[in-house]
Amino acid sequence: xxxxxxxxxxxxxxxxxxxxxxxxxxxxxxxxxxxxxxxxxxxxxxxxxxxxxxxxxxxxxxxxxxxxxxxxxxxxxxxxxxxxxxxxxxxxxxxxxxxxxxxxxxxxxxxxxxxxxxxxxxxxxxxxxxxxxxxxxxxxxxxxxxxxxx
Amino acid sequence: xxxxxxxxxxxxxxxxxxxxxxxxxxxxxxxxxxxxxxxxxxxxxxxxxxxxxxxxxxxxxxxxxxxxxxxxxxxxxxxxxxxxxxxxxxxxxxxxxxxxxxxxxxxxxxxxxxxxxxxxxxxxxxxxxxxxxxxxxxxxxxxxxxxxxxxxxxxxxxxxxxxxxxxxxxxxxxxxxxxxxxxxxxxxxxxxxxxxxxxxxxxxxxxxxxxxxxxxxxxxxxxxxxxxxxxxxxxxxxxxxxxxxxxxxxxxxxxxxxxxxxxxxxxxxxxxxxxxxxxxxxxxxxxxxxxxxxxxxxxxxxxxxxxxxxxxxxxxxxxxxxxxxxxxxxxxxxxxxxxxxxxxxxxxxxxxxxxxxxxxxxxxxxxxxxxxxxxxxxxxxxxxxxxxxxxxxxxxxxxxxxxxxxxxxxxxxxxxxxxxxxxxxxxxxxxxxxxxxxxxxxxxxxxxxxxxxxxxxxxxxxxxxxxxxxxxxxxxxxxxxxxxxxxxxxxxxxxxxxxxxxxxxxxxxxxxxxxxxxxxxxxxxxxxxxxxxxxxxxxxxxxxxxxxxxxxxxxxxxxxxxxxxxxxxxxxxxxxxxxxxxxxxxxxxxxx
Numbered sequence: 137x138x139x140x141x142x143x144x145x146x147x148x149x150x151x152x153x154x155x156x157x158x159x160x161x162x163x164x165x166x167x168x169x170x171x172x173x174x175x176x177x178x179x180x181x182x183x184x185x186x187x188x189x190x191x192x193x194x195x196x197x198x199x200x201x202x203x204x205x206x207x208x209x210x211x212x213x214x215x216x217x218x219x220x221x222x223x224x225x226x227x228x229x230x231x232x233x234x235x236x237x238x239x240x241x242x243x244x245x246x247x248x249x250x251x252x253x254x255x256x257x258x259x260x261x262x263x264x265x266x267x268x269x270x271x272x273x274x275x276x277x278x279x280x281x282x283x284x285x286x
Numbered sequence: 287x288x289x290x291x292x293x294x295x296x297x298x299x300x301x302x303x304x305x306x307x308x309x310x311x312x313x314x315x316x317x318x319x320x321x322x323x324x325x326x327x328x329x330x331x332x333x334x335x336x337x338x339x340x341x342x343x344x345x346x347x348x349x350x351x352x353x354x355x356x357x358x359x360x361x362x363x364x365x366x367x368x369x370x371x372x373x374x375x376x377x378x379x380x381x382x383x384x385x386x387x388x389x390x391x392x393x394x395x396x397x398x399x400x401x402x403x404x405x406x407x408x409x410x411x412x413x414x415x416x417x418x419x420x421x422x423x424x425x426x427x428x429x430x431x432x433x434x435x436x437x438x439x440x441x442x443x444x445x446x447x448x449x450x451x452x453x454x455x456x457x458x459x460x461x462x463x464x465x466x467x468x469x470x471x472x473x474x475x476x477x478x479x480x481x482x483x484x485x486x487x488x489x490x491x492x493x494x495x496x497x498x499x500x501x502x503x504x505x506x507x508x509x510x511x512x513x514x515x516x517x518x519x520x521x522x523x524x525x526x527x528x529x530x531x532x533x534x535x536x537x538x539x540x541x542x543x544x545x546x547x548x549x550x551x552x553x554x555x556x557x558x559x560x561x562x563x564x565x566x567x568x569x570x571x572x573x574x575x576x577x578x579x580x581x582x583x584x585x586x587x588x589x590x591x592x593x594x595x596x597x598x599x600x601x602x603x604x605x606x607x608x609x610x611x612x613x614x615x616x617x618x619x620x621x622x623x624x625x626x627x628x629x630x631x632x633x634x635x636x637x638x639x640x641x642x643x644x645x646x647x648x649x650x651x652x653x654x655x656x657x658x659x660x661x662x663x664x665x666x667x668x669x670x671x672x673x674x675x676x677x678x679x680x681x682x683x684x685x686x687x688x689x690x691x692x693x694x695x696x697x698x699x700x701x702x703x704x705x706x707x708x709x710x711x712x713x714x715x716x717x718x719x720x721x722x723x724x725x726x727x728x729x730x731x732x733x734x735x736x737x738x739x740x741x742x743x744x745x746x747x748x749x750x751x752x753x754x755x756x757x758x759x760x761x762x763x764x765x766x767x768x769x770x771x772x773x774x775x776x777x778x779x780x781x782x783x784x785x786x787x788x789x790x791x792x793x794x795x796x797x798x799x800x801x802x803x804x805x806x807x808x809x810x811x812x813x814x815x816x817x818x819x820x821x822x823x824x825x826x827x828x829x830x831x832x833x834x835x836x837x838x839x840x841x842x843x844x845x846x847x848x849x850x851x852x853x854x855x856x857x858x859x860x861x862x863x864x865x866x867x868x869x870x871x872x873x874x875x876x877x878x
Contacts, residue, residue, distance in 0.1 A: 155717070156518070211481050
């Protein structure tokens with residue numbers, strides 16, 4: 137985090153980039169990281185928590201290696217995005233927002249990924265998968281699992 | 287003779303459909319067989335429903351191939367490049383003859399999207415080759431005054447394309463009137479409307495057009511700094527914007543003394559949004575750029591007087607900026623030739639939902655919604671019945687089929703109770719439940735309310751609770767009156783656009799689909815067969831073969847019956863998950 141702090145320390149409007157940078161290091165923002173930021177940049181702890189809990193992007197708990205973002209935008213909703221989420225919930229045995237026991241996947245419903253023409257859509261890492269059904273979504277997860285175990 | 291070009295569409299939608307694989311395959315083929323053509327990249331041309339797309343340009347003309355995969359591209363390269371014989375069955379568009387998709391492109395006029403799908407978005411030279419930065423050079427060359435530039439935008443009639451529809455020239459004039467040593471211009475690229483993707487496509491396909499629009503805006507209002515506030519969910523757009531900014535700096539379009547104008551220093555940086563729909567609201571967006579919670583504040587003072595860091599600030603949306611260079615270069619009159627009396631120019635629409643051809647189209651204002659959906663969009667998927675189109679996202683509303691001849695301009699769309707918004711059109715057919723759609727939008731705005739105003743924070747929650755009850759079969763007489771009353775109170779007592787418009791999807795669906803609400807409340811039925819709690823699954827004994835598949839798959843053992851005998855569903859046990867319905871191979875499960 138030292139490079140990150142050096143880059144943004146003292147700059148105005150630095151709170152969100154600092155939190156974003158911290159999250160990209162750890163995958164979430166640990167309590168200790170908040171404390172380090174507070175001590176070294178002079179930002180108030182309460183302000184940082186206020187911001188971190190306001191925006192959808194920030195996480196305060198560890199996440200799985202792969203974050204599955206299932207789009208629930210309007211186009212996906214009317215084309216049964218719910219079925220995709222339901223199948224994944226069942227296959228991964230987690231609820232929305234939770235991480236699998238093996239720490240491999242976190243399942244998340246998100247607002248809109250802007251790939252409406254391919255609805256329903258999910259995104260894992262930087263990869264987007266379109267025109268899904270529940271069965272196909274589960275197949276994609278299984279393939280990642282197989283790749284991970286090799 | 288120019289070298290044959292093979293151009294692959296690598297926008298997000300294309301990549302998601304497999305375009306990167308197709309690109310790599312072409313590259314491999316080219317290297318393996320030493321084929322003589324130039325392999326290039328571009329972004330989305332709007333025909334998302336045919337992705338992956340590859341254009342082949344040879345001496346006879348341009349051929350756009352669609353629905354490709356690694357197998358088909360081998361055939362296309364082999365026949366088109368190897369034997370000079372285009373594979374007609376895969377061609378989705380060409381100027382040489384008509385294809386089934388000709389009507390998708392026919393009535394479009396591309397101004398904002400003029401370069402999308404035509405240039406490599408990562409090459410400033412390709413942008414320049416299509417008149418890029420010529421508007422800026424015109425300003426510098428003719429020493430156009432700031433007021434002349436503003437007058438041009440005013441006369442063009444351009445209105446904000448992000449939702450509000452405020453005249454852009456007027457906004458610039460206000461910002462110009464306020465003098466300060468520091469001023470800012472912000473591009474709102476936080477496209478949070480579910481169902482809209484025009485900004486994403488523009489940023490990915492033609493980032494320089496947005497930059498050039500911003501630079502011209504900065505000149506007009508004397509801005510010293512520029513910020514692009516872009517969604518973190520759009521990594522490709524951010525990547526391409528960064529490349530474009532770097533290129534523009536190197537060429538002297540950004541920086542000190544731009545194009546020799548010694549009174550014009552300006553630079554742009556990108557600020558990644560952190561995910562909050564309310565940041566589409568100007569004052570909330572500014573708070574977010576400053577690193578705070580994105581909560582709107584009371585206006586006045588308006589951002590034009592006191593915005594980012596309390597300095598005069600002007601905010602426009604991506605599509606608005608993309609129109610600017612064209613207007614400056616071709617003249618306000620040219621632009622104003624398109625459109626209606628009060629809504630000039632063209633508008634980009636994102637077609638999605640139950641439509642045959644989902645994608646991006648740009649049409650002159652004044653075209654009817656029906657034409658957009660049926661002529662360009664090809665009509666309803668699986669030829670089902672067209673029920674409604676949702677316009678304007680969570681701030682908008684549902685326009686029913688019988689109003690489909692409404693034309694697309696700000697005032698006509700507003701008159702239906704919906705809004706133009708950023709231009710998302712989500713098409714709905716007979717299998718969409720309008721109560722469910724209203725509930726969907728309320729869930730969204732309820733979650734996204736920043737919480738500052740009680741009416742928005744608590745009011746939307748109460749509305750959502752009522753809607754939830756209705757979709758669960760627990761609706762009561764008087765619920766609709768309650769919903770309407772709450773709606774007007776939330777609209778009247780909220781500080782910002784989010785609260786003021788949040789009830790619109792509910793109000794329009796009550797206005798146009800009251801019978802559907804009543805069916806839920808009085809008859810406990812969901813006519814579109816969507817609301818799970820109101821459905822009944824039964825077995826058609828004539829069709830049931832007794833194969834036992836349904837019983838085996840039922841998660842709660844609600845299905846009984848002997849082998850090879852008709853089964854039945856115990857209604858008191860059934861959780862209405864629909865598993866039997868999806869597993870039955872004999873269509874023996876009846877849904878009512």
